[in-house]
Amino acid sequence: MVSSHSLEILNKMDWVPIAFVTFKVLVFGTGMFFAIKWHYDKEKEEQKRAVLRASGKVGAVFALSLLGLLLFTFVLGRTLGLDLPFP
Helix, strand or coil, rough: CCCCCHHHHHHHHHHHHHHHHHHHHHHHHHHHHHHHHHHHHHHHHHHHHHHHHHHHHHHHHHHHHHHHHHHHHHHHHHHHCCCCCCC
């Protein structure tokens, strides 16, 4: 025969797995949230870097094109007999 005290302990023990599973779900859920957030933020940062890198390349190509156009204009002016000294 089982005493009432041991039944009370068994009833309390029935709640232990529920409490542990709840705690486990909360911990893993929080961990998953921060893992997803970290990856999302990292991807966002990489996109910023990619945009900055592309902007730098476009700026460099524009500057080189402008320099080439200036040189071409100067050579064409000399060929046509224009006096275009550098100031």
